[in-house]
Amino acid sequence: MIARLNDAEITAALPDVPGWTRNGDGIERQYRFADFVTAFAFMSRVALLAEKADHHPEWSNVYNKVDVRLTTHDAGGLSARDFALAKAIDG
Numbered sequence: 190m191i192a193r194l195n196d197a198e199i200t201a202a203l204p205d206v207p208g209w210t211r212n213g214d215g216i217e218r219q220y221r222f223a224d225f226v227t228a229f230a231f232m233s234r235v236a237l238l239a240e241k242a243d244h245h246p247e248w249s250n251v252y253n254k255v256d257v258r259l260t261t262h263d264a265g266g267l268s269a270r271d272f273a274l275a276k277a278i279d280g
């Protein structure tokens with residue numbers, strides 16, 4: 190089982206993922222694109238990253254906006270996997 194990060198570890202990890210904000214047991218970011226096709230292309234790319242990492246986002250899409258929330262269900266909170274996926278998404 191992956192370890193749940195404590196508050197100090199989360200605070201230390203957040204500067205590594207600029208643009209992401211902590212909200213309770215998750216980190217969140219909103220992406221905005223030119224149009225739906227570009228937003229969906231982003232989602233397709235992230236879906237492949239998520240499958241590869243076996244770590245999946247909670248997300249929603251409205252036209253050109255994609256809201257992404259990362260949390261680790263197996264840990265009951267944030268884990269290193271969330272920060273790794275956030276970096277991969279933005280990398």
Ligand SMILES: C[C@H](O)[C@H](O)[C@H]1CNC2=NC(N)=NC(=O)C2=N1
Pocket residue numbers: 243244245246259260261262263264
């Ligand atoms: C069996 C499978 O490895 C697990 O259910 C994975 C899949 N994707 C996951 N994604 C997220 N966000 N949290 C998890 O705990 C998780 N667990």
